[in-house]
Amino acid sequence: MNNPAQQQKKPMTAITPTRAEDFPEWYQSVVRAADMAENSPVRGSMIIKPYGFALWENMTAIFDKWLKDYGIQNCSFPLLIPVSFLSKEAEHVDGFAKECAVVTHHRLEKGPNGGLVPAPSAELEEPYVIRPTSETIIGDAMARWVQSYRDLPLKLNQWGNVMRWEMRTRLFLRTSEFFWHEGHCAFETPKEARDDALHVMGLYKKFFEEYLAFTGYAGPKTAEERFPGAIETIGFEAMMQDGKALQAATTHDLGQNFSKSIGIKFQGRDGKEAFAHTTSWAYSTRTLGGMIMMHGDDDGMIMPPRVAPTQIIILPVIKDEAGAGALNEFCDKILSALKKAGFAAKVDGRDMRTPDKMWEAVKKGIPVRVEVGQREMEANSVTFVRRDLGKESKTTWTVDEFMAKIQGVLDAIHDNLLSRNRKFLADNTADISTVAGVREFYAADKIGFVRIPVELLQDPELDKVRDEFKLSTRCMPFEDEGRKVLLAKSY
Amino acid sequence: MNNPAQQQKKPMTAITPTRAEDFPEWYQSVVRAADMAENSPVRGSMIIKPYGFALWENMTAIFDKWLKDYGIQNCSFPLLIPVSFLSKEAEHVDGFAKECAVVTHHRLEKGPNGGLVPAPSAELEEPYVIRPTSETIIGDAMARWVQSYRDLPLKLNQWGNVMRWEMRTRLFLRTSEFFWHEGHCAFETPKEARDDALHVMGLYKKFFEEYLAFTGYAGPKTAEERFPGAIETIGFEAMMQDGKALQAATTHDLGQNFSKSIGIKFQGRDGKEAFAHTTSWAYSTRTLGGMIMMHGDDDGMIMPPRVAPTQIIILPVIKDEAGAGALNEFCDKILSALKKAGFAAKVDGRDMRTPDKMWEAVKKGIPVRVEVGQREMEANSVTFVRRDLGKESKTTWTVDEFMAKIQGVLDAIHDNLLSRNRKFLADNTADISTVAGVREFYAADKIGFVRIPVELLQDPELDKVRDEFKLSTRCMPFEDEGRKVLLAKSY
Incomplete structure (x- = not known):
């Protein structure tokens, strides 16, 4: 890099380093440059800034409506879970439930050094954990609410924060506290539960593709990757631009495993007592991290237009102060027309240099940037640039x-993002049928997923390759009807 | 009550006991009968059931839009607060910050009895508390985000859960965990901060009255009732049907007190460094409890129509099974017309006795109950009952x-609720100008507020009366321009 000629050849990018140079660092830079989130003084917990939070709000508004149309009822369960609830569900204990925030006291008092300390007199008889998931506390309520087949199906959902103590955290992708929704349903028959898990995965896929331009493979997980206690876990596996997999959503058919351990039983149509068939499913703020890593480029974030907090930004390009009044008025007229038509539009009228505003809009990934100068105004026209095409x-x-x-432009941006992400996914999924082939693929530093026959999972040689390259099974894509399974490095 | 004649005279009510018999018990029964919330296995934390949560969602959707129109940006801050943050803000320490859930460990492990216990090796160096408010953690971020006068005003809001350890809890009214929104703003000048506190109180009053049919007095609090550190706290004080006050919302002008203790400073227009003027404000799920106690009657909840989860319920009154098909179809047709027109309507087609459905609708307070039988169908008509009038x-x-x-019927219900609540408030506010008068009022077992000249607060005799009847100062109503103050028993 000491050769000036080389330096010149490298194109200017808003984000340093580039994706090719250092993908993880690029990711952190994009989050910062787009002003979406930042680390907080609470280890492992992030602050979601207004621009990132507006994206999450747009996403939740759409999906919440879909859930309600599907008959889901939202409700709210306690943040704290009695430790005894976790102990009850033996398989939880061996899962993620151990690494969590434990509440042991209910009062602070002045300590010897003048600071505050937990008051010894206020130690709880039974500690609580901050929910890593609400499975057990919602299950406990379901066991009370479900008495007869008439009470079924019971379809509940909760939008909220959960906490799993993470040692190594990254904004959105892995944080101790994160936001999600969790659906918990109880049904009379195994078929209804299975259909629910499939249907909701269908909603996720449709939502991700049609609103987030975010694509991936949907299909059942292998036994090793199943949620503890589930009889089937279905995952949505997306590919990031470094070829790693990101699990963006899961649905679980828990069969009667969970209802038996927590006692969700009902009097059936035949008068006999039976255990309900339950499901659970979720997607989280992790998807925001996935969207950055799927859509972004070396100039920063690219916001999918249908959930973009700002779809269109208008920059008045003021060259001489005398004409500023008329130009601002012209921009405001366009703004109100856009707002009236239902677009999330904004005029950036701040007292700043136009190139700085322009770069900010680029880094934030605003789909359409409109520039309006004297010439445009005189011709009653606008000049605009698509973020995806530059x-x-x-x-x-x-x-x-x-x-x-x-509207057509925004739709075209969406379609372009989705089709280029689909192409990237297809181009970087290799069909391989031997263990040697898998080793060769990753040894050659190729990135992406390999799709292998499921039988290969039985081969102990494959385990060595998996260990060597840190590969996990992601899912068995529906389209392969259970004959193939995806392997990949993952987030 | 052993006299059968007396028993007969007492009208049948859906709720036992009645308001007159035992107001606190009546309240609990209404919450239960309306299926809005229940106690949870987590001491002091409630489960908000779908019907109660739908009300909260309707309320938040409207108010959130108002806040955004006012220029507020939503964001998300960590659930946990480092204990050192509370110690920093000396006045917080002496306030509610001590009674809170303290997180001391980040892992559980198997204990001697096989159960799970906090892992001694996973004790946190610095404990965290679950936020009793986000004042300090948002202030810490503001101190980083605000550098220049160009960064002001900064108007942030967060919808979320908070926790204050409560010894005696009551659903909605006082729970350890509750939901609220908290606005935190920083301004350049004292006037802007003062205007913000006034403006947002205006939004609360408008929202409460125009959407919840919920009325009360708005005005500054006395010094003793101010939020710790505020230079002015403005409260909205509502009167429950037992004459007690419920504080339904507050706004705080914190002046520079808070920005000085946490370091929110900026370079001003004159190039000099200055401390920002901050505000904070909130309303919470407590308002739901207030709505029950303001609107409800001896038959249960009365939902204000503009936020009612179900505005109109249609009961098909099926007398013979042969005609059921046509009747259900007729009801469904009305339902789709109502839904298309934007009403929250529902057909109750469950396999249950009509009187049971009717009483359920009454207890849930559904504003309009439509009954459709054979006769109605033949005349292409409907029969309906207003919940407020019976x-x-x-x-x-x-x-x-x-x-x-x-639409006119729903508006009329709203107007009726609001005007009868206004009348109740006016009828039960006594203007009294002497300490003896105050004693006389409460000694006679009268209920309600007394409005006294502010000077009377200086009289030590008044303190005795206040102690005797557990009276607190509620607010100095705006309309009295600081000359009068309200005293009342309170929730």
Whole structure:
């Protein structure tokens, strides 16, 4: 890099380092540059800043409506879980339930050094943990609420925060506290539970693709990767630009395992007592990290237009102060027309240099950036750039044309993101049928998923390769009908 | 009550005991009968059931939009607060910050009896508390985010759960964990902060009255009732049907007290460093308890129509099974027309006795109950009852008439609730100008607020009366321009 000629050849990017140079560092830079989140003084817990939180709000609003249309009822269960509840569910104990925040006292008092310490007199008889999931506390309520087959199906959901103590954390991808929704349903028959797990996975896939331009493979997990206690876990596995897998959502068919351990039983139509068939499912703020790693480029975030906090940003390019008034007025007129038509639009009228505003819009991934100068105003037109295509896409349209066609532009951006992500996924999924082939693939530093026949999982040689390259089974894609399984490095 | 004649005279009510017999017990029964919430296995934390949670969701959706229109940005801050943050803010230490859930460990392990215990090796160096409010953690971020006057105003809000360890809890009214929103703003000038505290109190009052039919007095608190560290706290004080006050929302002008203790400073327009002027404000799920105690009657909850989870419920009154098909179809047609027009309507088609469904609708406080039998169907009409007026309001209209006028009916219910609550508030606020008068009022077992000249607060004799009857100062109503103050028993 000491050769000036080389330095010149490297294109200027808003984000340093680039994806190729250091993908994990690039990721952190994008989050920072887009002003989406930051680390907090609480180890492992993030602050989601307004721009990142607006994205999450847009996502939850859409999906919440879908859940309600599907008959889900939202409710709220306690943040704290009695430790005895975790002990009850033996398989939880060996799962994630151990690494969690434990509440042992209910009062602070002045300590010897003047600071505050937990009051010894206020030690709880039974400690609580902050929910790592609400499985047991919701199950306990279901056991009370379900008495007869008439009470079924019971379809509950909760949007909320949960906590799993993480040693190594990364904004959105792995944080001790995160946000999610968790659905917990109880059914009369095994078929209904199975259908629910499949249906909700279908909702996830549709939501991710149609709103987030976020694609991946959906299918059952292998036994080793199943949720503790589930008879089937279905995962949605997305591929990041470094070829690693990110699990973006799961649904679980818990059969009667969970209802038996917690006592969710009902009087059936035949008058006999039976245990309910339950499911649970979730997606979390982790998806935001996945969206950054799937869509972003070396200039920062690219926001999928249908959930973008700002879909269109208008920059008045003021060259001389005398004309500023008219120009600002012109921009405001376009803004109100856009808002009236239902677009999330904004004028950036801050007292800052235009190139700085432009780069900020780029780094934040705002889908359409409109630049309006004297020339545009005189021609009653606008010039705009698509974030996904960059400056090559610069187009000038009359205001009427822009208003008539802007929805189409946003849809085209969505389609472009989705199809390029689909292509990347397909291009980086290798069909391989031998253990040697798997070793060769990863030894050659290729990135992506390998899709192998499920029988290969029985081969002890494969375990060595998996250990060597830190591969895990991701899912058995539905389209392969259980004959193939995906292996990948993962987040 | 052993006299059968007396028993007969007492009207049948859905709720036992009645308000007159035992107001606190009546309250608990209403919550249960309306299926809004229940106690959980976590001491002091409630489960908000779907019907109660839907009410909260409707309330938050409206108010959240108002906040955004006002320029508020939502975001998310950590659930846990380092204990050192509380120690920093000396006045917090002496406030509610001591009674809170303390996290001391980050892992569980198997204990001597096979159960799970906090792992001694996983004790935190510095304990955390679950946020009793996010004042300090948001302030810490503001101190980083605010550098120049250009960064101001900074107007943030968070919807979330908080925890204050409560010894005696009551569903909605006082629970260890509760839901709220908390706004935290920073301004350049004292006037902006003062205006913000006033403006947001105006939003609360408007929201409570126009959507919840919930009325009360707004005005500054006395010094003794101010939020620790505030230079002014403005409260919204509502009167429950037992005459006690419920504080339903507060806004705080913190002046520079808070920004000085936490370091929120900025470079001003004059190039000099200055401390920001901050505010904070909130309302919580406590308002749901207030709504029950303000609107409800001896038959249960009365839901204000503009936030009611179900505004209109349709009961098909099936007398013979042969006609059931046509009747259900007729009801479904009305239902879709109502839904299409934007009403939250529902058909109760469950296999249950009609009187049971009717009483359930009454206890849940559904504003309009429509009953449709063979006769109604043949006349293409509906019969309906207003929850606020009871069976005396039974009306039969053609379906067309009903569709045309139902919005007016819901508005009339809202207006009726609001005006009867206003009347109750006015009727039970006594203007008294002497200490003897105050004693006389409460000694006579009268219920309600007394409004006294502020100077009377200086009289040591008043303190004795206040102690005797457990009276606190509620607020100095705006309309009295600081000359009067309200005293009351309170929740």
